Structures are given as structure tokens and as C-alpha cells.
Amino acid sequence: MSVDKIWVLAEVADGAPITTSLELISHARSLGGTVEAVAYGDGTAAMAPTVGEYGATTVHDVGDLAGALPGAPVAAAIAALVAAGNGPDVILFPATYDGRDIAARLSVKIDRPVLTNVVGLTEGDGGLVSQHAIFGGSQILSARFTGEGPHIFVVRAKSFAAEPTGGAAAAVVAAPAPDTGATNAAKIVARHVEERIGPKLDEADVVVSGGRGLGEKEQYALIEELATLLHGAAGASRAIVDAGWVPYSHQVGQTGKTVKPTVYMACGISGATQHMVGMKNSKNIVAINKDQDAPIFSVADLGIVGDVHKVLPKLIEALKARG
Amino acid sequence: MNVVVCVKQIPDPAAPGALDPGTKNLVREGKLILDDSDAYGVEMALQLADAAGGGDVTLVSMAPNGETSGLRTALAMGAAKAILVSDDSLAGTDALGTAKVLAAAIRRAEPDLILAATESTDGYTGTTPVQIAELLGLPSVTFAKKVEISGASVKVERQTETGYDEVESPLPAVVTVTAGVVEPRYPSFKGIMAAKSKPVDVLTVADLGVDAGQVGAAGARQEITDVAEAEARSAGDIVVDEGEGYQRVIEFLEQLKVL
Ligand SMILES: Cc1cc2nc3c(=O)[nH]c(=O)nc-3n(C[C@H](O)[C@H](O)[C@H](O)COP(=O)(O)OP(=O)(O)OC[C@H]3O[C@@H](n4cnc5c(N)ncnc54)[C@H](O)[C@@H]3O)c2cc1C
Ligand SMILES: Cc1cc2nc3c(=O)[nH]c(=O)nc-3n(C[C@H](O)[C@H](O)[C@H](O)COP(=O)(O)OP(=O)(O)OC[C@H]3O[C@@H](n4cnc5c(N)ncnc54)[C@H](O)[C@@H]3O)c2cc1C
Numbered sequence: 001m002s003v004d005k006i007w008v009l010a011e012v013a014d015g016a017p018i019t020t021s022l023e024l025i026s027h028a029r030s031l032g033g034t035v036e037a038v039a040y041g042d043g044t045a046a047m048a049p050t051v052g053e054y055g056a057t058t059v060h061d062v063g064d065l066a067g068a069l070p071g072a073p074v075a076a077a078i079a080a081l082v083a084a085g086n087g088p089d090v091i092l093f094p095a096t097y098d099g100r101d102i103a104a105r106l107s108v109k110i111d112r113p114v115l116t117n118v119v120g121l122t123e124g125d126g127g128l129v130s131q132h133a134i135f136g137g138s139q140i141l142s143a144r145f146t147g148e149g150p151h152i153f154v155v156r157a158k159s160f161a162a163e164p165t166g167g168a169a170a171a172v173v174a175a176p177a178p179d180t181g182a183t184n185a186a187k188i189v190a191r192h193v194e195e196r197i198g199p200k201l202d203e204a205d206v207v208v209s210g211g212r213g214l215g216e217k218e219q220y221a222l223i224e225e226l227a228t229l230l231h232g233a234a235g236a237s238r239a240i241v242d243a244g245w246v247p248y249s250h251q252v253g254q255t256g257k258t259v260k261p262t263v264y265m266a267c268g269i270s271g272a273t274q275h276m277v278g279m280k281n282s283k284n285i286v287a288i289n290k291d292q293d294a295p296i297f298s299v300a301d302l303g304i305v306g307d308v309h310k311v312l313p314k315l316i317e318a319l320k321a322r323g
Numbered sequence: 324m325n326v327v328v329c330v331k332q333i334p335d336p337a338a339p340g341a342l343d344p345g346t347k348n349l350v351r352e353g354k355l356i357l358d359d360s361d362a363y364g365v366e367m368a369l370q371l372a373d374a375a376g377g378g379d380v381t382l383v384s385m386a387p388n389g390e391t392s393g394l395r396t397a398l399a400m401g402a403a404k405a406i407l408v409s410d411d412s413l414a415g416t417d418a419l420g421t422a423k424v425l426a427a428a429i430r431r432a433e434p435d436l437i438l439a440a441t442e443s444t445d446g447y448t449g450t451t452p453v454q455i456a457e458l459l460g461l462p463s464v465t466f467a468k469k470v471e472i473s474g475a476s477v478k479v480e481r482q483t484e485t486g487y488d489e490v491e492s493p494l495p496a497v498v499t500v501t502a503g504v505v506e507p508r509y510p511s512f513k514g515i516m517a518a519k520s521k522p523v524d525v526l527t528v529a530d531l532g533v534d535a536g537q538v539g540a541a542g543a544r545q546e547i548t549d550v551a552e553a554e555a556r557s558a559g560d561i562v563v564d565e566g567e568g569y570q571r572v573i574e575f576l577e578q579l580k581v582l
Binding site for chain 1: 420447448450452453454456459462464482485486487493543544546547548549552569572579
């Protein structure tokens with residue numbers, strides 16, 4: 001199978017396509033053939049210029065979902081296009097909450113397997129080969145589909161660069177969802193958005209993260225203060241998210257955000273494999289941990305073996321003194 | 324209210340993982356344990372059944388070699404019974420094939436609610452529960468951080484990138500729970516003793532009427548082509564803080580022009 005047509009799920013947040021979708025469109029373009037987007041919600045027309053700029057020629061617009069969770073209706077819309085013979089060879093989904101749900105439902109509807117947690121995609125004999133970081137990113141596994149397409153890949157954030165090409169606005173084509181019956185019965189009745197100060201965690205140039213080594217919830221203030229002084233974002237290990245110290249939106253790692261800042265500072269974080277897959281590709285890593293054998297030091301460019309309660313206050317004082 | 328919980332039995336994650344050099348499947352030797360991620364689902368099911376004034380919590384698992392040690396842990400927590408699908412032909416099954424097997428097993432229990440984890444600890448594909456929902460023709464709500472039953476529907480607080488959504492779905496439905504949604508209880512001694520005599524129904528692929536061509540390595544329609552060491556980061560500078568450690572951090576940040 002040659003790759004002539006690739007579809008990318010273009011998810012929208014805050015009225016614009018999410019960065020991961022733009023990364024996927026950019027990379028799909030480099031794999032050759034036609035690149036088209038699939039979108040849903042009420043912001044589709046507004047995003048056509050942006051996805052066009054990154055290389056998509058068409059947007060298949062599922063339209064407004066009337067409060068339904070996207071999984072069932074969007075998968076049904078894609079399956080209908082595939083059944084009508086207009087399907088692509090490959091469909092790329094961002095590894096987001098909704099992206100994963102849609103990919104899973106589509107997989108059953110068209111009876112095709114999925115490859116998930118993809119961090120790289122290259123051309124191979126007769127199709128694409130996907131790369132997966134396993135065992136905390138210490139090994140890279142390559143995989144491919146052996147059966148017929150469309151081939152479904154669910155790709156992690158920051159696997160590729162998002163690069164505009166200056167393409168024209170994509171043409172918007174309606175792709176309404178057929179009736180999905182009971183599968184479509186889950187409805188969103190209210191949305192709650194947490195307040196955020198400073199840059200987004202996955203877009204910040206500096207990320208300062210705290211873990212269980214902080215000892216108690218109140219000490220997370222050190223992380224926030226340091227992040228603010230460095231114009232960065234405050235992150236966290238899952239241990240302290242589960243403990244209720246900070247909201248989930250701060251979590252870095254396999255089930256949290258993938259970050260690639262210029263500097264990642266891990267404070268009182270051991271460096272579990274599931275944490276590392278989310279930050280290992282940061283350009284520079286600083287770790288502060290009192291245990292010199294902590295696994296986090298194996299990826300640190302600068303490691304301070306010390307107590308966060310001693311090092312962080314001094315660091316904060318010194319930065320404040322610089323003004 | 325009858326609740327099914329999908330529970331995966333996995334190799335101890337504390338032991339270093341390895342791939343079989345021949346098949347490239349994850350080595351699953353020795354005793355398997357209850358995936359920690361599923362302990363939350365079991366606890367949630369017990370609490371919901373309790374709040375609803377009763378009903379059975381049934382475990383459903385697919386695992387090699389008739390493995391039940393992880394199931395016994397969940398039975399000791401208080402689940403009533405278990406269905407285990409174990410069959411040599413299942414080696415190498417992918418997420419979709421796993422979902423086909425589990426869906427067929429779940430059908431037998433006729434549940435009002437099906438719980439699973441958002442993703443397992445060892446394979447973390449994260450698609451299996453929603454694939455199950457689609458196979459059963461049911462709605463699904465993933466990434467639940469709070470679950471409540473109200474009459475014939477389930478109310479869920481679902482994590483989002485920026486906070487959470489309140490989602491409502493009629494039952495039956497599939498809900499996946501995140502870690503930390505409830506505090507899993509430790510099995511009591513009495514629970515452990517009682518678990519030994521709780522029924523575990525062991526089924527094969529044929530028993531379930533699942534087409535053998537849909538499962539196993541052949542049914543997966545995907546293959547591992549290569550496993551390579553990732554590019555290692557070059558070793559950094561590790562210094563012991565003697566009171567001046569913060570200075571090193573400042574120098575490093577200056578060097579990177581972050582300061
Ligand atoms: C399916 C699954 C998904 C997961 N996803 C994620 C994920 O997305 N993100 C994530 O982070 N984790 C994830 N985890 C959890 C992960 O396995 C670890 O449990 C978690 O990352 C540990 O957090 P921690 O480093 O804060 O805590 P710990 O592992 O307890 O480490 C605390 C560290 O602090 C150090 N310390 C203690 N006191 C001090 C002090 N005073 N000064 C300096 N250092 C000190 C200790 O030496 C230790 O190294 C996942 C786990 C599973 C099973
Ligand atoms: C490193 C690695 C990468 C893999 N990548 C892929 C891939 O990209 N695509 C693919 O199709 N397969 C993949 N697999 C195979 C996949 O893990 C298995 O097919 C597995 O049977 C189901 O997937 P999971 O554990 O990843 O499920 P997930 O979807 O992560 O599981 C979510 C939840 O579903 C329930 N569940 C899952 N499996 C069972 C079970 N056997 N019994 C009871 N409940 C269960 C549990 O509640 C679990 O927490 C991979 C395996 C490994 C080890």
C-alpha cells in the first residue's frame with residue numbers, strides 16, 4: 001500500500017486547532033500525498049485558513065455535536081466516508097482525551113487495529129512504520145500494520161515540529177455524522193475551566209516541576225514562585241496530583257502533558273519511567289533530589305544532590321535579588 | 324446494580340520489563356499481579372454497588388495460563404465473582420482483539436455499568452475500554468475523576484486539558500477511571516480467606532464464540548519490526564549541595580540565556 005492520502009484529526013481548543021494536530025498535519029505533508037483534516041465543533045470554518053497554512057487541502061467538517069462527547073459521532077462520520085470509498089490510507093489522531101476515544105470507536109467501526117503512543121512515523125516498504133518509546137524511553141520500538149488500511153495511528157504531542165508552508169485555506173466539506181444511537185448518549189452538561197497563571201505547561205520555555213519530595217502540599221508554593229520568576233510554567237509528578245496537592249492539568253508524563261522546554265527542572269521527583277516519557281526530550285534538564293541514586297539524575301544535565309527545602313528558597317532569593 | 328470491572332493481571336511493574344527476543348511480546352512469566360490502575364475501578368465498583376443498595380461486582384479479565392492471583396486480590400477487596408478468559412491462542416492479541424474477547428465475556432454478566440482504567444500500566448494503549456463500548460453498542464465516558472449513579476444514569480466529572488467537564492450518560496455505559504479517584508481498600512484477612520472460595524469462571528475463546536482468526540498474533544494485523552536502544556543523553560554534571568548548589572543552577576541558567 002502506498003500512502004496517497006492521509007487524514008489528520010484537527011481538534012480545536014480556544015477557537016484554534018491544537019498544536020499537536022498542526023504537528024501531525026506538518027509531518028503528514030512530509031510523507032507525501034494529499035493531507036486532509038477532519039474536524040468537529042462550531043469553530044471549523046474559522047480554522048480552515050490555519051490548517052491550510054500547515055498543508056491540509058480539505059477539512060471534512062462533522063459539525064456541531066450538540067453537547068455529545070466526540071467519540072461516537074466523529075468516528076461514525078469518518079467510518080461513513082470510508083464506507084463510501086472516500087477513505088484515506090492513513091488516519092492520524094493526536095493522543096488527547098477525545099482523539100483516543102474517536103480512534104478507539106473508529107477502530108471497531110471499520111474493524112482495523114490501532115497503534116498508539118506513537119512518537120515517530122517514517123516511510124517503510126508498503127506503508128508507514130511507527131516508533132514507540134518503551135520502558136521509560138530507554139528503547140524505541142518500531143511497528144507496522146500488516147493488513148489493509150485505513151491505518152490508525154494515535155500520536156503523542158511534540159513528536160514532530162509544526163511548520164507552516166503558506167498553503168491556501170483548506171476547503172470545508174460537510175461530513176455529518178450518521179445516527180449513532182445509544183453510543184452517542186453521553187452528554188456534556190457543564191464545563192469547568194481551571195484558572196491558569198503564566199504560560200501553558202506544554203508551551204512554556206521553562207518548566208519547574210515538583211514531586212513528592214516537597215513533603216507537603218504547602219511547599220508547592222516554592223515551585224510556583226520559582227516558575228513565575230523564570231517566566232515559566234509549574235508542573236508536577238502524578239504522585240502529588242493523585243495526593244490532591246495540585247490539579248491534574250499540572251501533570252507531566254505518560255498520562256499527563258508531554259513537555260519539551262528549553263529547561264526542565266525536576267524538584268523532589270524520583271524519575272519514574274512514566275514521568276520520564278513526558279519530559280525526557282527537554283533540551284536541558286536540571287534535577288534536585290536528596291537521593292544521589294534517583295533515576296532522574298540519569299537524564300539530568302545538571303544534578304544537585306540536596307534538599308529541595310534548602311536549595312529552592314536560596315535559588316528563589318537569589319533570583320529575586322537579581323530583580 | 325450490577326457492575327463489571329475489567330481488571331488486567333500484569334507482571335510486577337517493579338521488576339524490569341523485557342521483550343521476548345523472538346516474538347517481541349512483553350515477557351509475562353511468573354506470577355501476575357492486579358494492575359494498580361484497576362484497583363481504583365474495583366474500589367469504585369464496590370462503593371457504587373453499596374450506594375445503590377446492593378448488587379454484584381463481577382470481575383472480567385483476560386490473562387495467560389489460567390492466572391488468577393490478581394483476580395484473588397480484587398475478590399479479597401470484595402468483588403463477588405470473576406470471569407477469566409485464558410487460552411493459548413490469545414498470545415500476541417492486540418488491543419482490538421482484547422476488546423472483542425472482553426466484550427464477549429462482559430455480555431454474559433449483563434451489567435448496568437462497566438468500569439475499567441483509562442490505561443493499563445504495562446501496555447497503556449488506552450483504547451481497549453472504548454473499543455469494548457463500541458462493540459457492545461454502549462456510550463462511554465473516559466478519564467473519570469468522580470463517578471455517581473443517579474437513577475438510570477451515571478454522572479461523571481471527566482478530566483479535560485484545562486479542567487473538567489460534567490458528563491451524564493444513561494446506563495448501561497462504560498466508564499474509565501483515573502488513578503486517585505478513590506482510595507482502594509486493603510483486603511482484610513477475612514476478605515482474603517473468603518476470596519479463596521469465590522467463583523471464577525474460566526472460559527476459552529471458543530466458549531465465548533469469538534472467531535479465533537480475530538485474536539492472537541495473526542488477528543492483530545500489526546507487527547514489531549525493530550527494537551533499538553534510544554539515544555542516550557550524555558551524562559551531566561552531578562554536584563552535592565553544600566549550601567552553594569543554587570549557584571550552580573543560576574550559572575547553568577545564565578549559560579542557557581534563560582537568565
Ligand atoms: C499507568 C501509569 C501512568 C503513570 N503516569 C504518570 C505520569 O503521567 N506522570 C508521572 O509523574 N507519574 C506517572 N505515574 C506514576 C509514576 O510511576 C510515579 O509513581 C510518580 O512519577 C512518582 O512521583 P514522584 O517522583 O513525585 O514521587 P516519588 O517516586 O516518591 O519520588 C520522590 C523523590 O523525592 C526525593 N526527595 C524526598 N525528599 C526530598 C527532599 N527533601 N529534597 C529533595 N528530594 C527529596 C526522593 O529521593 C525521591 O526520589 C504513572 C504510573 C502508572 C502506573
Ligand atoms: C509496550 C507495549 C505497546 C503496545 N502497543 C500497542 C498498540 O499500539 N496497539 C495495540 O493494539 N496493542 C498494543 N500493545 C498490546 C496491548 O497492550 C495488548 O493487546 C493488551 O491486551 C491490551 O491493551 P492494554 O493493556 O494496552 O490496554 P489499555 O487500553 O491500556 O487498557 C485499559 C484498561 O482496559 C482494561 N483491560 C485491558 N486489557 C485487559 C485484560 N487483558 N483483562 C482485563 N481488563 C483489561 C483494564 O481496565 C485496563 O486498565 C502493546 C503492548 C505493549 C507491552
